[in-house]
Amino acid sequence: MAEVFDRVRKVICEQLSVTEGEVSEDKRFQEDLNADSLDVVELIMALEEEFGIEIPDDDVANMKTVGDVSGYVASKV
Amino acid sequence: MGFPPEPSGRVVITGMGAITPLGNTVEEFWARLIAGESGIGAVQQMDVSDYPTKIAGEVKDFDAELYLDKREAKKVDRFIAFAAAATAQALQDAKFPTDDEELKLETGCLIGSGIGGLIMMSDQTKRLWESGPSRVSPFLVPYMIPDMASGYTSIIHGFRGPNTCVVTACATGVHSIGDAYHIIKRGDAVAMVAGGTEAPISPIGMAGFCAARAMTTNNEAGARASRPFDAHRDGFVMGEGAGVMVLEDYEFAKARGAKIYAEVVGYGMSGDAHHITMPDPDGDGARRSMLKAMKSAGITPAEIGYINAHGTSTPYNDKFETIGIKRAMGDQAYKIPVSSTKSAIGHLLGAAGAVESVICVLALRDSKLPPTINYETPDPECDLDIIPNVARDAEIEYAMTNSFGFGGHNGTLIFKKTVE
Numbered sequence: 476m477a478e479v480f481d482r483v484r485k486v487i488c489e490q491l492s493v494t495e496g497e498v499s500e501d502k503r504f505q506e507d508l509n510a511d512s513l514d515v516v517e518l519i520m521a522l523e524e525e526f527g528i529e530i531p532d533d534d535v536a537n538m539k540t541v542g543d544v545s546g547y548v549a550s551k552v
Numbered sequence: 553m554g555f556p557p558e559p560s561g562r563v564v565i566t567g568m569g570a571i572t573p574l575g576n577t578v579e580e581f582w583a584r585l586i587a588g589e590s591g592i593g594a595v596q597q598m599d600v601s602d603y604p605t606k607i608a609g610e611v612k613d614f615d616a617e618l619y620l621d622k623r624e625a626k627k628v629d630r631f632i633a634f635a636a637a638a639t640a641q642a643l644q645d646a647k648f649p650t651d652d653e654e655l656k657l658e659t660g661c662l663i664g665s666g667i668g669g670l671i672m673m674s675d676q677t678k679r680l681w682e683s684g685p686s687r688v689s690p691f692l693v694p695y696m697i698p699d700m701a702s703g704y705t706s707i708i709h710g711f712r713g714p715n716t717c718v719v720t721a722c723a724t725g726v727h728s729i730g731d732a733y734h735i736i737k738r739g740d741a742v743a744m745v746a747g748g749t750e751a752p753i754s755p756i757g758m759a760g761f762c763a764a765r766a767m768t769t770n771n772e773a774g775a776r777a778s779r780p781f782d783a784h785r786d787g788f789v790m791g792e793g794a795g796v797m798v799l800e801d802y803e804f805a806k807a808r809g810a811k812i813y814a815e816v817v818g819y820g821m822s823g824d825a826h827h828i829t830m831p832d833p834d835g836d837g838a839r840r841s842m843l844k845a846m847k848s849a850g851i852t853p854a855e856i857g858y859i860n861a862h863g864t865s866t867p868y869n870d871k872f873e874t875i876g877i878k879r880a881m882g883d884q885a886y887k888i889p890v891s892s893t894k895s896a897i898g899h900l901l902g903a904a905g906a907v908e909s910v911i912c913v914l915a916l917r918d919s920k921l922p923p924t925i926n927y928e929t930p931d932p933e934c935d936l937d938i939i940p941n942v943a944r945d946a947e948i949e950y951a952m953t954n955s956f957g958f959g960g961h962n963g964t965l966i967f968k969k970t971v972e
Contacts, residue, residue, distance in 0.1 A: 492623035
């Protein structure tokens with residue numbers, strides 16, 4: 476779980492040009508990390524590649540925070 | 553006066569910005585251009601081993617983070633970053649009041665691009681074929697479309713006036729400034745940020761222009777490969793960059809105490825209706841474009857002090873443009889200095905006419921005409937006074953620039969030094 480979070484955080488840092496210190500589980504993509512809907516689409520694509528999984532759009536709709544995403548990814552790998 | 557003011561019908565230039573193969577500010581670029589330097593060399597930003605053309609006029613040491621935040625700088629296509637940079641420079645140069653909300657409603661953007669985000673297109677097409685449609689970036693469309701240079705700069709500065717885009721291949725820069733001039737002249741905006749931007753040095757861009765046999769393959773010549781009007785010219789050298797001007801209604805600029813570089817006094821357009829890529833061998837489209845510009849400026853050929861030619865260094869363009877200038881200028885043709893600054897920076901495609909407009913304005917300001925460098929062997933079919941190799945001092949009142957694009961689009965602008 477911790478390993479998944481570290482890898483998710485690394486992808487988020489690369490995609491959104493933020494530092495590791497800015498990325499914690501409670502951070503919301505839109506409000507806290509200044510990511511618009513297109514940024515989120517691209518981020519999800521990068522996570523799919525990193526973990527070799529498929530993340531359907533319907534599932535993405537429920538992901539508001541970093542914790543939502545890392546929890547989802549952890550349940551899939 | 554009330555706001556927006558009644559249009560004066562006159563349009564002046566109050567600020568300029570440029571990102572070019574010879575420098576990333578207007579003043580560095582101009583100093584090196586006048587010194588006769590070249591910005592052309594071996595391509596660095598992509599692997600060109602499989603391409604017949606291996607040289608270009610690249611922008612060097614461009615730092616998008618000087619103008620955009622880190623994330624944006626990394627994401628946007630290079631043609632958008634160039635436009636944002638040149639715009640920021642031009643607005644600063646104009647001391648434009650970017651905090652005036654009323655003014656921002658009457659300020660527009662018209663920064664054209666001949667092609668748009670070719671690097672984005674190249675990269676994402678590769679992803680499509682290698683990894684499938686689900687791997688294509690959601691930013692492909694917004695950062696590829698040519699109009700995003702205008703859209704993006706308007707978002708940065710909050711300019712809510714007319715926002716549009718011209719796409720007329722290599723005539724884009726001239727048409728963008730000309731159309732922005734018309735927008736202000738008829739009172740649809742008080743000020744416009746206008747110009748052109750291009751970043752075509754990408755696998756698909758280089759391959760396409762190589763296939764069209766439009767570019768020189770004389771790679772050994774390097775910095776001397778772009779040789780407009782020379783008998784041994786054999787194709788253009790691709791360049792990249794952006795040129796942007798702040799245009800304002802004359803009375804408005806005067807009232808706010810703006811520094812005024814010059815006035816836009818003439819704009820002409822025409823179509824060749826001849827061939828998709830080849831210019832009209834009679835130079836008739838070029839002739840009519842220049843005549844219309846002089847008519848709109850209310851001046852005669854005897855008053856033109858300098859022409860910045862389209863002068864691409866292709867066998868056809870330079871020959872047919874020479875014919876067009878002779879037909880438009882009559883007896884005066886041999887008396888007017890004509891240079892091609894593409895000899896120094898290559899062909900910036902959709903940005904060319906905008907950067908060349910900046911050059912015309914600086915020629916008026918400093919009474920200095922930039923040379924056509926790399927000129928060695930005269931061509932009897934290109935026998936105008938092309939300011940060979942060395943810049944020239946000349947007190948001039950009017951400067952003209954020509955741009956012609958694939959599709960037979962022709963555009964000519966005329967700038968006037970004394971504004972009163």
